[in-house]
Structure formats: structure tokens, C-alpha cells
Amino acid sequence: MACMFLAGKANYYPRSVKDVIFAGHQLMEKDDPLALERFNNKEEMKRHKELIFLAERIVLQTLDFELNVALPYTPLIEALNEFQLSHHFALGQAAWNFVNDSYRTTLCLQCKPNQIAAGALFLASKFVKIQLPSVGGKTWWQVLNVTARQFEEVCNQIVDLYENDNQPPPLPRLPQPLPPPPSPLGLPLPPMPPRPWPLPLPPPLPLPLPLPLLRLPPLPLLRLPPLPRPGPPPLPPRPRQLRPGLPPLPPRPRPRPGLPPLPPRPGLPPLPPRPWPWPPNPGTP
Structure with missing residues (x-):
């Protein structure tokens, strides 16, 4: 798990x-x-x-924290494209199935991915009766960079897996019938009759009788008066904001009630009233 x-x-x-x-x-x-x-x-x-x-x-x-594991599926697809057999569906499907079954063994720990792909491709060619071609004067296992002994070892382990699967599997364990419940009077109960298998189907339900169609008179249309639309709510008063960075103004002093006005300064004569409009200056032309 x-x-x-x-x-x-x-x-x-x-x-x-x-x-x-x-x-x-x-x-x-x-x-x-x-x-x-x-x-x-x-x-x-x-x-x-x-x-x-x-x-x-x-x-x-x-695993030394190494989770990037190469799988045999990539070299298998590359080999089919190299041999120009990608159009052969039966060969590719058989080789793919052999690779899947190889994970039921320890081949993924013993061999490299290209070796498992070579063994699966060889078994698939024998299964569909197709001869693998050579490319550029090299045999098909040399193209996959595999020796004959390596892919033969892969084939032998996969074939051994199928031979072990041919053995008859153990019989499934059937559920044991439950013992009958004890009698409340202490008397032995008669054995229950065997239950038939498969169970008989229940009788079909009776179909409901068709009901007559009732035609109801149309309902009168009710015209409701239009609802009054409420206006938008009044906006709240906007708070007065001061300019950022300026200190608030000091409070303005108010005159105290009951105090007499200040007297004029002594020693200074009052200014004479100035005529209006002003007379022209005699020095000006």
C-alpha cells in the first residue's frame, strides 16, 4: 500500500x-x-x-529517491517505427501485452528497458508469425543494442510465467451456511428446505388502469397593481478630510465678553480725513 x-x-x-x-x-x-x-x-x-x-x-x-524510472514502452514504440511495423496492430498489441505481463516478474529489476522491449517484441513476432527485419545490415536485436543472450533470458522468464499460470488454481472457499437459531421451547427445529438457485423472479406488477382525462376550465388571469419602486437611499454625509501632510489650524481666539475695548495709543494725533477724489499733484505735467 x-x-x-x-x-x-x-x-x-x-x-x-x-x-x-x-x-x-x-x-x-x-x-x-x-x-x-x-x-x-x-x-x-x-x-x-x-x-x-x-x-x-x-x-x-x-530507491535513493530516484523516481524517474525508464519504462520498456518507449524503446518498444521506437523499435516498431524503426522496423516500419507501426501499422501492424496485432504485433504491437501482442508486444505491449508481453511488456505488461513482464511486471509480474522481477525482470524490471534484472534487465534494462530495451532488453525487456526486445524480449517482448521477439515473443510477439513468434505469436503473430512475423519475421523481424534487419536494418542497415544489422539484425533487429543489434538495432536495439541488445545481445541474443539478453533477450533470450527475458523470453524464458516470461514463458515460465505463463507455464506456472497453467496450473489449476485452488478452489474458492464457499461460505458455510449459518446454523439454525435455537428454539425458544428447547425443541429441535426441522431442517429448512433448500433455497432454489437462481432465485425465481417476482411476479410482474399489475399495470395501472388508464384514468380518464379531466379537462379543467382555464383560470382567469389576475392583474396585480404595479409595486412601488423605492428610490435609492440617501447618501451618507461625506466626512471632511484634511490635506495630508498639513497640520490642523489652531482654534481662533474669541473675545471674552465684558471686557472694554483697548484705548488708543497716547502721543499720536489722529490722522486728518483724506479728501476724495484726490487732488492732482501740482508737480506733474
């Missing part, structure tokens, strides 16, 4: 650790219908999360 959790994040398809736990236990404990009920407990779910996080760190340290 830690590898599934890490592979989802490495291939930009992340899934929550809770979904990974549920999916893993659904596959591992198919025969136990109460397996997933244990995870309703928060302590049990927390313990499984910590185990997955620990296993994820172990996998990353084992």
Missing part, C-alpha cells in the same frame, strides 16, 4: 492515504465482510497511516 501511495504522487495522481488503506484491505480481505469496520476506530486508522508513512520513507531510501 505504501508503494501505491507513493506511485500516485510520483505520477501526478495523488490519492489520500485513507483511500489507499480502504482499497488495499478490500483486495486483501475479500472474504471478511467486517474487515473495513475496524477502521471506524480513529486509533486503528492512525496506526495504519503511521505504518504506511514509515514504509514510504523506507521505499524512498531504498
